[in-house]
Amino acid sequence: MTKAEDRRGQQRERLIETAEATIAASGHDALKARELAAAVGVSLGGLYNLVGDLDELMLLVSARTLRRLDAALSAAATNDDPAERLVAIALAYCRFARDNQALWRALFDHRFVEDKPLPDWHARTQLGLFLHLAEPLRRIAPHKSDEQRQVLARTWFSAVHGVVLLGIAEMLVAVPYDALEAQIAEMVRMLCAGAERT
């Protein structure tokens, strides 16, 4: 019993790792059931004993990516000046996106299936990302309520996300990466300057 379960656990782990490597190398729609099964050493049908679905597998990979992203943002949040700390977090986000393009994209490419929404841990981890902004925002906008700052954190995070999204897409053709970082830093500083005025 335990023997078999152990093996299954290891296979499952190998499967997730293989999926992660595949996505990192070739994008999230290069995930093919037959290919994965062969790589992991399981029969085609056997995949569905390790994982319910290819979608579920992608979610498992996303969980890893979110954890790594969270760690990267944590590591960046060292500056004492609140505005510069926000800048550092934003730039860390940008670098993570650059260095993990396909996996980062996979985070948002989940097809919306009507009957099976994202599991709550996924939403919770995403919300956890906003937490990195809470402390600097408390100092930048001390007159706002906690709830207002929470909304602000989400909005600013989304704004940076949008700039990174377009920037990474265009990086391949037009704009050099350093310029993208400069734009992000400038925007975050503008937001901070604008927020302090209110």
Place this chain on the structure above:
Amino acid sequence: MTKAEDRRGQQRERLIETAEATIAASGHDALKARELAAAVGVSLGGLYNLVGDLDELMLLVSARTLRRLDAALSAAATNDDPAERLVAIALAYCRFARDNQALWRALFDHRFVEDKPLPDWHARTQLGLFLHLAEPLRRIAPHKSDEQRQVLARTWFSAVHGVVLLGIAEMLVAVPYDALEAQIAEMVRMLCAGAERT
């Protein structure tokens, strides 16, 4: 000759309209070749005489959507105050996204095929969207060069896009739409306030 060509043109038009309606109703991956062929009254293979590809068809639909979006932004850019004009444009973008969710999403869901990049008119129309920001930005940041302002326009546009992207996604579950508009307006005003400081 002209008779046959006319008919083909009309069929092509009907095909694009049907595709647009299908996407609007059920999302961009509800586009099925067999379904479209039946709806337009063409055989399955006949589709590929009207259009090279389903991807090309999606691009044709995107062209229409981009034209409508551009018109919506134009109609919104009436306020004399530059900051408030930018706010109005951003809100118009948000409303367009809300009212044309599936078609708006389809604008950015193009799978990157290595050998066939987006046609240049697509990129050009996208750049055209940024033009709406040029005039107000000239007044908000008069000390910057034209090129710097162009970059600024792209960055701010992307930022609003990011906020709308997450906002529309969460609208369905958490945040009421009006709050989203309020956040966008606040952010744009902050950016303007921050920019004037530089």
Place this chain on the structure above:
DNA sequence: GCATAATTTTGAACGGCGTTCATAATACCA
């Protein structure tokens, strides 16, 4: 008007996909 050539339309067929499930293989227990 007719025969012939050029063009266009057609849908069966192809290859690929995710997923399922009857069957075979294996592991477990007495």
Place this chain on the structure above:
DNA sequence: TGGTATTATGAACGCCGTTCAAAATTATGC
């Protein structure tokens, strides 16, 4: 060791976009 429960297997299913030989239609020359 024999019998049962559990797990692994891969052929088969349904659906997909796309192709292409053949059929139908249209155009051309006489």
